[in-house]
Amino acid sequence: MTKYILKRLLQLIPILIGITFLSFAMMRLAGGDAVTYMYENAGSAVSQEVIDATRKEYGLDQPFLVQYGKWFCGMITGDMGKSYVSKRDVYDTFIEKLPATIVLTVSSVILTMLIAIPLGIYSAVRHNRWVDYLIRFFSFIGNSMPNFFAALVLMYLFSIKLGWLPVITTDNMALSLVLPTLTLAISMASKYTRQVRTTVLEELNKDYVTGARARGVRGSVIIWKNVMKSSMLTIITLLALSIGSLLGGTTIVETIFMWDGVGKMAVDAITMRDYPIIQAYVAWMAIIYVVVNLITDILYHYLDPRVRLGGDRT
Numbered sequence: 001m002t003k004y005i006l007k008r009l010l011q012l013i014p015i016l017i018g019i020t021f022l023s024f025a026m027m028r029l030a031g032g033d034a035v036t037y038m039y040e041n042a043g044s045a046v047s048q049e050v051i052d053a054t055r056k057e058y059g060l061d062q063p064f065l066v067q068y069g070k071w072f073c074g075m076i077t078g079d080m081g082k083s084y085v086s087k088r089d090v091y092d093t094f095i096e097k098l099p100a101t102i103v104l105t106v107s108s109v110i111l112t113m114l115i116a117i118p119l120g121i122y123s124a125v126r127h128n129r130w131v132d133y134l135i136r137f138f139s140f141i142g143n144s145m146p147n148f149f150a151a152l153v154l155m156y157l158f159s160i161k162l163g164w165l166p167v168i169t170t171d172n173m174a175l176s177l178v179l180p181t182l183t184l185a186i187s188m189a190s191k192y193t194r195q196v197r198t199t200v201l202e203e204l205n206k207d208y209v210t211g212a213r214a215r216g217v218r219g220s221v222i223i224w225k226n227v228m229k230s231s232m233l234t235i236i237t238l239l240a241l242s243i244g245s246l247l248g249g250t251t252i253v254e255t256i257f258m259w260d261g262v263g264k265m266a267v268d269a270i271t272m273r274d275y276p277i278i279q280a281y282v283a284w285m286a287i288i289y290v291v292v293n294l295i296t297d298i299l300y301h302y303l304d305p306r307v308r309l310g311g312d313r314t
Contacts, residue, residue: 008294016286017072023282024068027275058084071276075283081276085269090276094262094284101261104254105246107177108184109239115189117235120196121223127201135193142190151183151256168258180257184250192238199234203227240296247288 055061059070074081080090123135142150158179159167169176203209204227212222251263258264262281269277 005294005298008290008297012287012290015290016283019286020072020279020283021068024071024279025064027278028064071279080280083274083277085272085274090280093265093277094280097260097262097265100259101247101254101263103177104180104184104250104259104261105243107181108188108246109242111181111185112188112192112242113239115185116192116196120193121200123193123197124200124204125223139190139193142186143194145186147183147187147250147252148256150186151179151253154179154182169260176257176259180253180259183253184246188242195234195238196231199231200227203230236296236299240292243292
């Protein structure tokens with residue numbers, strides 16, 4: 001397992017180089033000059049000499065490979081440069097935005113699991129009954145609803161009509177967290193309820209469940225001690241995908257609710273062509289997905305004996 005972990009961590013290096021190189025190249029090929037846009041956005045009329053001097057200051061006058069090489073070496077040592085817009089250190093800016101995204105990620109995942117797992121199990125146990133059809137119907141509606149539409153509906157209902165919650169983020173973080181969390185949980189819980197239902201239903205139709213029932217084992221014991229243990233791999237996979245995506249910042253939700261996380265930071269940076277911030281975000285996304293997948297594989301190793309046996313044979 002130690003060798004496997006080291007191997008996966010070493011694989012991060014070429015992945016990181018490839019992803020950051022491609023994103024670096026696409027930003028340069030997208031057209032437009034970051035310095036010119038920066039002055040235009042600030043409403044400043046400056047001469048070409050000032051623009052050239054600023055480009056030289058940021059190293060944008062150098063060849064593409066030289067720019068990328070300097071940026072990548074700096075990133076490895078923790079120096080991601082300075083923002084073209086705020087002039088602040090990119091690393092400090094990123095660390096400042098990250099806690100808000102982590103809080104939103106944790107709250108969304110917890111609420112999703114509290115909804116999806118019980119409903120998925122109950123729907124499977126009540127297979128082809130009216131409760132099963134009702135749960136599947138609402139999960140289909142929730143899964144089909146885009147996040148931005150769910151956000152607008154929730155804002156209209158709880159903020160405008162009822163006045164219970166703020167429309168956008170305020171100083172009261174507890175209340176401000178409710179609507180973004182609900183928005184994300186609606187989509188994820190709807191999708192994962194159907195996944196949990198399918199997985200549990202497959203397990204319920206297996207021979208070991210039939211044998212346990214024939215021996216007089218209670219249904220609740222079969223569900224929670226046997227079926228759920230076998231279904232944990234699917235649930236862990238779903239969690240890994242969700243956490244990786246959420247930690248990257250849910251750009252639409254964070255922007256709608258003005259939640260000051262890394263997703264909103266990335267949208268603002270793209271709008272203003274703030275290349276250092278965009279590159280830091282891309283590197284973060286690459287690292288997150290590799291690390292989350294590594295943690296998932298390690299959990300597979302400990303939860304599924306077939307994975308351990310397969311690993312021993314190789």
